[in-house]
Amino acid sequence: MAQQTDPRILGTEPIGKLLLQYSIPAIIGMTITSLYNIIDSIFIGHGVGPMAISGLAITFPLMNLVVAFCVLISAGGATISSIRLGQKDIKGATDVLGNTLMLCLTNAVLFGGLAHLFLDPILFFFGASTGTLPYARDFMQVILLGTPITYTMIGLNNVMRATGYPKKAMLTSLVTVIANVIIAPVFIFHFGWGIRGAAMATVLSQFIGMIWVVNHFRNKESFVHFMPGFWKMKKRIIGSIFSIGMSPFAMNVTACIIVILINNSLQKYGGDMAIGAYGIINRLLMLYVMVVMGLTMGMQPIVGYNYGAQKIDRVKHTLRLGIIVGVLITSSGFIICELFPHIVSAIFTDSDELIDMASSGLRICTLMFPFVGAQIVISNFFQSIGMAKISIFLSLSRQLVYLLPGLLLLPPLYGVKGVWISMPVSDGLAFVTAVVILMVYIKKVKEKASGQKL
DSSP: OOOOOOGGGGGTSOHHHHHHHHHHHHHHHHHHHHHHHHHHHHHHHHHTOHHHHHHHHHTHHHHHHHHHHHHHHHHHHHHHHHHHHHTTOHHHHHHHHHHHHHHHHHHHHHHHHHHHHTHHHHHHHTTOOTTTHHHHHHHHHHHHHTHHHHHHHHHHHHHHHHTTOHHHHHHHHHHHHHHHHHHHHIIIIISOOHHHHHHHHHHHHHHHHHHHHHHHHHOTTSSSOOOTTTTOOOHHHHHHHHHHHHHHHHHHHHHHHHHHHHHHHHHHHTOHHHHHHHHHHHHHHHHHHHHHHHHHHHHHHHHHHHHHTTOHHHHHHHHHHHHHHHHHHHHHHHHHHHHOHHHHHHTTOSOHHHHHHHHHHHHHHTTTGGGHHHHHHHHHHHHHTTOHHHHHHHHHIIIIITHHHHHHHHHHHHTHHHHHHHHHHHHHHHHHHHHHHHHHHHHHHHHSOTTSOO
């Protein structure tokens, strides 16, 4: 068993040291998760073909919904469990664990079942053509059957990270990725199962990760673990989980809406290859976004614990350091994608048409990308201290408030290029909005007497 980290150090150790200790494993874990998706796309692109890449891109909105209903529970459960530990309430943290598990399983069965029943109409609505539908359908049928496994693994892994096991949580991602890298090429190339084989490899590797996480919480030496009656649902805990989890849920739902608009606009003005180009761009940019999300996962227990313990200066220090690191992460993505767009696009496909289209879009989409890191950190900061409404608004601002009008106005004027232009415009406006709201909040904090709650 991985060595347990005493959560009390969150209130005493230097912030820089804690951020490294908690964020590096989470960043590695999220990077591994993102590479997991990238590797799948590479195998599919080279093993099945460019149309399969386009078919996979059609599934992005539905995959966003799968994630949305998962993080609705897991993000709230992780935040509340760390706050309970900050308040020295071990029994409360255990109750949160049980409610998180039961909600994950219930949600997975309901969502997975309904989506499976109406899969073809959903995929057509998401931008599928008769050429890409078979690929999208084959992939999602398997993924939806595996949602109980996915939800259990992600939900419990987030709670494990928040209750003092960041390294072990990272290993969950590492185990699943290694399993997928081994299994996927066998299923795709050796058995010839194509895109369905890629989905089967994904679910099987997540099952291995789920066993790993469940065994952690079955061990009574774990700081928070399964106990008799821990699974009993409590309205107060459920309400808190949903309230705090609404921010990442809203972000993923709006991402679903936006991707639907993007896919349909690209289908109208550029066809299946344009959707495939977006699939490549999405995978590349999500690599950096997921790294920033890993950073915020590492920040979350630090912010949550110190917020619960009313240590204001430590909360501010964590936020400031997080913003700096977040900007550095997305700035590195900006530099690579602007300087080497053809090289990174060619990783996914041999099609010259698809490479050229993806490269052109990539350079436009990343124009304001350095500021995305700060916007994500600020939004998740408000989530970590339980200010769900502000966090939800900031999450919505980038993907809905600013991007939606751009997607409605620019493509009719500029075609495919209009789709790409709308993204940096929304990134810049969302960053300004987040900074203004944060400055107003900081001003209010400074006006309060020392020692009061944020």
